[in-house]
Amino acid sequence: MYRIRMHGRGGQGMKTASRILGTAFFLEGFEVQDAPRYGAERRGAPMFAYVRADRKTIYERGIIVHPDLVVVSDDSLIAMATAGVLTGLTAETPLLICSNREASFYHERYDLKCQVIVFRLPPTTSSRSPRSSSCAGAAAALLGMISPHNLNQAVAQELHTLPSNLLKENQQAARTVFDKLQDFKGIVQRRAKMEIGRPQWLDLPLEVASIAAPIIHAPASSLQMNTGVWRTLRPTIDLEECIACGQCNTYCPDGAISLNTEGKPTIDYDHCKGCLICLAQCPAQAITAQPEQEEVS
Amino acid sequence: MSRTLLTGNGAAAWGARLAQIEYLPAFPITPQTEIIETISAWIDRGDMACRMVTMDSEHSMITAAGAAAATGVRTFTATSSQGLLYGMEMLYAVAGWRVPLVLVNVSRALAAPVTLEPDHNDVLAARDSGFLQIHCATCQEVVDTMLLAYRLSEDKRVRLPVIVNLDGYYLSFTREPVELPTLDIASRFLPAPTIRTDQIQASQPTSQGIAVLGGSQYSYFRYEQHLAALASLSVYEELGREYGELTGRFYSALELYQSEDADTVFVMIGSFATKAKEAVDRLREIDLKVGLVRLCLVRPFPAAELAAALAGKKGVAVIDQNLSMGQGGILFHELTSVLYNRPDRPRVITSYVGGLGGRDISLEDFRGIAEETAQAAKNGHAPPPRLLYTAAELTQMRGLQEIAKTQKNSRGHTL
Ligand code: SF4
Ligand code: SF4
Numbered sequence: 001m002y003r004i005r006m007h008g009r010g011g012q013g014m015k016t017a018s019r020i021l022g023t024a025f026f027l028e029g030f031e032v033q034d035a036p037r038y039g040a041e042r043r044g045a046p047m048f049a050y051v052r053a054d055r056k057t058i059y060e061r062g063i064i065v066h067p068d069l070v071v072v073s074d075d076s077l078i079a080m081a082t083a084g085v086l087t088g089l090t091a092e093t094p095l096l097i098c099s100n101r102e103a104s105f106y107h108e109r110y111d112l113k114c115q116v117i118v119f120r121l122p123p124t125t126s127s128r129s130p131r132s133s134s135c136a137g138a139a140a141a142l143l144g145m146i147s148p149h150n151l152n153q154a155v156a157q158e159l160h161t162l163p164s165n166l167l168k169e170n171q172q173a174a175r176t177v178f179d180k181l182q183d184f185k186g187i188v189q190r191r192a193k194m195e196i197g198r199p200q201w202l203d204l205p206l207e208v209a210s211i212a213a214p215i216i217h218a219p220a221s222s223l224q225m226n227t228g229v230w231r232t233l234r235p236t237i238d239l240e241e242c243i244a245c246g247q248c249n250t251y252c253p254d255g256a257i258s259l260n261t262e263g264k265p266t267i268d269y270d271h272c273k274g275c276l277i278c279l280a281q282c283p284a285q286a287i288t289a290q291p292e293q294e295e296v297s
Numbered sequence: 298m299s300r301t302l303l304t305g306n307g308a309a310a311w312g313a314r315l316a317q318i319e320y321l322p323a324f325p326i327t328p329q330t331e332i333i334e335t336i337s338a339w340i341d342r343g344d345m346a347c348r349m350v351t352m353d354s355e356h357s358m359i360t361a362a363g364a365a366a367a368t369g370v371r372t373f374t375a376t377s378s379q380g381l382l383y384g385m386e387m388l389y390a391v392a393g394w395r396v397p398l399v400l401v402n403v404s405r406a407l408a409a410p411v412t413l414e415p416d417h418n419d420v421l422a423a424r425d426s427g428f429l430q431i432h433c434a435t436c437q438e439v440v441d442t443m444l445l446a447y448r449l450s451e452d453k454r455v456r457l458p459v460i461v462n463l464d465g466y467y468l469s470f471t472r473e474p475v476e477l478p479t480l481d482i483a484s485r486f487l488p489a490p491t492i493r494t495d496q497i498q499a500s501q502p503t504s505q506g507i508a509v510l511g512g513s514q515y516s517y518f519r520y521e522q523h524l525a526a527l528a529s530l531s532v533y534e535e536l537g538r539e540y541g542e543l544t545g546r547f548y549s550a551l552e553l554y555q556s557e558d559a560d561t562v563f564v565m566i567g568s569f570a571t572k573a574k575e576a577v578d579r580l581r582e583i584d585l586k587v588g589l590v591r592l593c594l595v596r597p598f599p600a601a602e603l604a605a606a607l608a609g610k611k612g613v614a615v616i617d618q619n620l621s622m623g624q625g626g627i628l629f630h631e632l633t634s635v636l637y638n639r640p641d642r643p644r645v646i647t648s649y650v651g652g653l654g655g656r657d658i659s660l661e662d663f664r665g666i667a668e669e670t671a672q673a674a675k676n677g678h679a680p681p682p683r684l685l686y687t688a689a690e691l692t693q694m695r696g697l698q699e700i701a702k703t704q705k706n707s708r709g710h711t712l
Contacts, residue, residue, distance in 0.1 A: 026302055035471040059575035061467050064658050196579060199665040202688040211703050212412040218702035
């Protein structure tokens with residue numbers, strides 16, 4: 001069986017990527033299972049999708065803990081423990097990242113033992129990047145048994161609602177990435193069956209309701225939840241342009257903008273989710289947005 | 298017939314389409330909503346001639362579904378979890394009306410605490426309602442079961458509503474290859490709805506769901522409902538064979554997997570049972586002679602079939618993905634009660650509760666269950682019921698409790 005896990009952010013198309021890959025496998029005659037997993041269902045929040053493919057009926061279900069290939073559509077997720085990108089990765093598991101950086105960057109930064117392969121998104125004419133098709137095309141190249149024809153078909157099947165020019169662009173993107181990664185064709189290895197250990201069960205003790213009831217006593221514990229990591233676009237305020245009207249503070253749905261005594265705003269980037277409502281509201285056009293990417297320290 | 302990739306929700310929608318449903322009252326709830334979205338898009342495009350109405354709650358939805366079914370219209374509806382419980386009063390009422398109806402429940406564990414992932418406490422809360430219950434383990438089964446459920450529900454010998462259950466996430470959002478019957482094959486098995494002789498007609502008014510006092514008539518009607526539910530078992534077997542002859546996919550009250558020669562048998566319902574099949578294959582490689590018996594029907598409860606499948610086994614392990622507070626696993630108690638009077642009953646029956654709120658059941662868990670049950674069979678006495686829960690999980694819980702300041706209130710006082 002092949003087990004592939006694809007990580008992205010809500011809205012980046014990783015569910016679609018997993019479906020394209022699943023359909024491509026299916027067209028190659030494999031039995032297939034694919035599914036997305038969302039936590040908080042929101043754009044920008046980390047999510048993943050997974051694909052299983054085998055020559056016989058698949059009985060396994062649920063989250064893939066020991067993947068044969070991990071695909072990441074957004075490199076800022078790697079550092080995020082809750083995203084679980086590196087969970088179950090071994091030296092034999094290729095890590096495929098959609099990024100403009102070199103593979104060596106990730107090796108050094110995360111002390112990775114596995115092979116890291118990076119690919120760039122092909123340029124597009126439209127505003128919607130063909131990220132899902134590219135990720136599926138990249139994964140297909142590394143897997144090695146998916147033909148360009150079936151990859152093309154799979155993109156067409158999964159994106160059949162797109163206008164034909166966009167569909168074509170997606171098909172081209174999948175193919176471009178697929179061709180570029182041919183040096184890595186077939187490097188994904190199916191994991192040998194792992195030995196089944198014994199469960200470390202525990203007898204759950206009876207505890208008093210003050211402990212055992214689902215109650216959070218700690219005040220403002222949501223501050224500990226770094227929702228800023230969901231952000232794909234970062235708003236920046238140019239204080240020179242700012243006229244201290246306070247609109248951004250009023251409209252921010254996350255209360256992530258505070259005003260100082262002069263009425264000038266500051267953004268709390270640990271909790272700004274990047275919705276850009278502030279940008280839309282600012283009468284002085286003092287707020288701009290830049291794509292987030294992992295900072296190089 | 299064509300084989301295509303479908304989610305469990307997609308398969309349920311296709312089942313409704315192939316059953317040529319005519320009326321669909323709807324109310325949204327995760328993880329079921331996609332079924333209704335799929336069907337409503339088809340209605341919009343003119344692919345289905347069905348009247349869809351959005352309701353103000355599940356209570357109204359099930360009332361509308363039952364009332365429409367009483368007029369002879371082929372009716373479908375779907376819900377999950379809290380939604381099923383919100384409509385609970387009407388489940389009992391509609392079953393008492395003796396009208397045919399198919400309701401899909403996409404299992405989702407109940408609040409509190411709130412979650413989206415599955416277990417079976419929602420659907421099992423409806424086990425005494427008079428709705429029959431068919432539990433699916435794969436997306437293929439979902440589409441096939443929809444057709445079987447309508448035939449079963451509309452059968453003169455039965456005429457009871459049916460719940461078709463599929464697990465949230467593990468089936469609802471998971472795509473698998475599904476062989477879709479053609480409309481021709483589907484309608485050979487389940488003909489398009491026609492005017493039924495038993496429906497309400499304006500020219501021949503009837504009073505339904507009447508009141509009775511004194512208990513005697515009540516007993517008659519209620520016990521008749523029970524007898525019809527019991528009788529539906531053999532009807533289901535008959536239909537399962539007929540469907541198999543048409544499609545090559547046979548259905549029965551139980552699914553047996555490597556159980557014939559097994560010493561230890563897992564008993565389960567739902568999609569986690571396919572994980573058990575994987576476990577059976579793997580554990581046999583390390584010389585644990587295990588098998589699986591899956592209940593496809595939960596109501597009626599296939600008592601005789603279970604007794605036959607488990608006769609003479611050394612050990613049986615019931616894995617309940619549900620929990621009856623103050624009692625334990627529901628299936629465990631149902632199973633032991635039907636086996637108690639059998640001389641050939643298994644030597645021990647062990648009880649495990651696992652997969653609550655979608656918690657995974659791992660191969661390690663299955664190994665632990667198989668070994669513990671085999672050991673119990675050797676000693677002749679069963680260990681106490683066990684929750685599948687590891688030391689690592691409790692350690693993680695302790696970390697979260699630390700953050701939640703579980704032992705202190707907001708002023709820092711110890712509780
Ligand atoms: S983008 Fe602006 S409005 Fe949105 S969360 Fe961040 S600061 Fe608030
Ligand atoms: S809305 Fe714009 S101008 Fe007004 S306070 Fe915010 S940044 Fe300044």
